[in-house]
Amino acid sequence: MNLFDYTGQIYLEESAALNTEVCIADYFDVETFPALPDLTAGTTNSDYVDLAAATFTMKTGKKFHKFSATLERNSLTTTLEGPRGAKSFMNMLTIARSGADKELVGFLRANRNRKLVVAFKFLGATQYCFLGYNELPAEVDSGGIEVGAEISGEKVTNFVVRSIFYPPMYIDEVPLTEAV
Numbered sequence: 001m002n003l004f005d006y007t008g009q010i011y012l013e014e015s016a017a018l019n020t021e022v023c024i025a026d027y028f029d030v031e032t033f034p035a036l037p038d039l040t041a042g043t044t045n046s047d048y049v050d051l052a053a054a055t056f057t058m059k060t061g062k063k064f065h066k067f068s069a070t071l072e073r074n075s076l077t078t079t080l081e082g083p084r085g086a087k088s089f090m091n092m093l094t095i096a097r098s099g100a101d102k103e104l105v106g107f108l109r110a111n112r113n114r115k116l117v118v119a120f121k122f123l124g125a126t127q128y129c130f131l132g133y134n135e136l137p138a139e140v141d142s143g144g145i146e147v148g149a150e151i152s153g154e155k156v157t158n159f160v161v162r163s164i165f166y167p168p169m170y171i172d173e174v175p176l177t178e179a180v
Contacts, residue, residue: 017123018074022067023174027115027137029062051171058179070098089167091131096158100145104157118161119174127170131163138163
């Protein structure tokens with residue numbers, strides 16, 4: 001793997017939020033995962049995480065499902081963890097939806113132990129980031145429902161998706177229609 005300069009770019013429309021649409025697939029619904037970038041072939045830093053037009057191949061009748069989250073409530077934390085010379089990525093994606101109803105409770109119940117692949121976009125971005133990969137699925141790490149005591153209080157359902165080893169990878173599209 002080569003080392004490249006990072007001079008950074010100024011993005012005038014830069015913000016810290018994530019888009020409200022989160023795309024979620026059952027790990028076992030993926031037929032084949034897109035190939036990861038070759039760590040010896042990069043010519044820029046982004047080459048190590050950008051899968052560009054690569055695709056997920058889904059099993060027949062399967063797709064990524066849309067989950068509509070709440071703006072300014074979702075967040076991503078990615079950290080390097082482990083001893084010297086053996087670092088891995090720890091990714092924690094917090095997804096929140098204003099409200100607490102039987103659909104949201106049912107979603108938590110149905111997915112609390114499911115192996116997942118989760119895709120999302122940074123606000124204003126054109127590519128998805130995804131968590132979960134072949135033999136290293138993402139999983140719901142925690143979640144719950146909070147209902148404030150006050151009438152004007154907040155109701156929110158949230159869950160945290162955790163993935164390990166790889167950083168978030170970037171890809172142009174995820175399959176949102178059923179595979180045939």
